[in-house]
Amino acid sequence: MAAKRGSKALGEANQSRSDNEELLKSLGTQLNVHFSKYDQWQRSSRNAKSQVSTGPEAKITFKVGAVPRVRPSRCVSTSAGKTQKSVAKLEDEKRKQKEIIDVLELKIKHCRQTADLYRKRSTELIEMNLDIIRGIESQEQAVYAEVKKLLRKYETFQGSGAALNSLFAQEISEVKQELEQTTEIIQRKIKTLEEAVDKLDRKLRVKQKEVQFLRNYKDKEYPVKELIISKLLMEIDSVKNLNQEDQEDLEHIIETELGKYGRERIRLANNIICKSAEETVALIPPGLEKMALQNVMMKKEIEVHKIEQENLIQENKKLQQEVAELIKHPKSNLRLQLFPEIFPAKEKCDPDTEVVLDIPTQEWISL
Secondary structure, eight states: OHHHHHHHHHHHHHHHHHHHHHHHHHHHHHHTOOTTOOGGGSOOOOOHHHHHHHOTTOOOOOOOSOOOOOOHHHHHHHHHHHHHHHHHHHHHHHHHHHHHHHHHHHHHHHHHHHHHHHHHHHHHHHHHHHHHHHHHHHHHHHHHHHHHHHHHHHHHHHHHHHHHHHHHHHHHHHHHHHHHHHHHHHHHHHHHHHHHHHHHHHHHHHHHHHHHHHHHHHHHTHHHHHHHHHHHHHHHHHHHHHTHHHHHHHHHHHHHHHHHHHHHHHHHHHHHHHHHHHHHHHHSOHHHHHHHHHHHHHHHHHHHHHHHHHHHHHHHHHHHHHHHHHHHSGGGOHHHHHOTTTSOOOOOOOTTSOOOOOOOOOOOOOO
């Protein structure tokens, strides 16, 4: 605040100074007076005519003889005209000097006013500067305490930053070790896969040979074997018919055993899925696990709130229906309840009510 006040005071002083300079310039241009030349106010020397007339060594000559005929009126008029001109000149000079003196007095007065303004402004600025100094001195303690707090915070942040850096370096080293271990495991798996691929290639060659053998078998020995198989099937059918009960028992036993094996297979699959899920959950950071649990809880809460919201909406609908019914009920009309004689009950046609018109209809006789 104090700095703002000081800058404001300096701006006002500069503005007043510029205004005073502009006023002086306007006065100088209006009067057209150059104050740099002081020759016109200096005392000038006397005229040569007065020096000749008043000189101590001047000689006067007298001539004796006939006086020439001179018109006295012309001489008197010329001397009077010269004196009038000299008086007019003196008056002009006095008038000019008076104007210049007036201008100088105006300038002096204006300079005094500006000096007084500058003095007042300087005192105001000094007082403002003192106020600023007092405000700064009063704020020094608070600033010092704040700086102390900030330094303490910086020290704590610096210590925590160093701890975080050390933890980050430790985590990087652990991640690098895990990466090396995973690369070794992957290389081993790749080797095993390559070996398995070689085995499969060998098996494929064997199977190709078998397919070739089967093709030859299909072309040569298959028709004979097919006849034999058809005969055996016929025999099996005959045996089936003979041993139907034994077959049904055997099928029941097979179904029960298959059910047992299916349940065992489902149990093993569930155990494998649980173990894999537990391993993946163990790899998840604890913060993320907490966040997932919180998300599940929030999801359940949202579902509960949705159900409650739907229940409330239904209850609101029911209440609205009840309110509409109560509004339509005749007991809710206060005028009818208080003054039944003045306001008799009349049935009103609502948009929902059905209108029945008693119009005579013409029925056609059925032929």
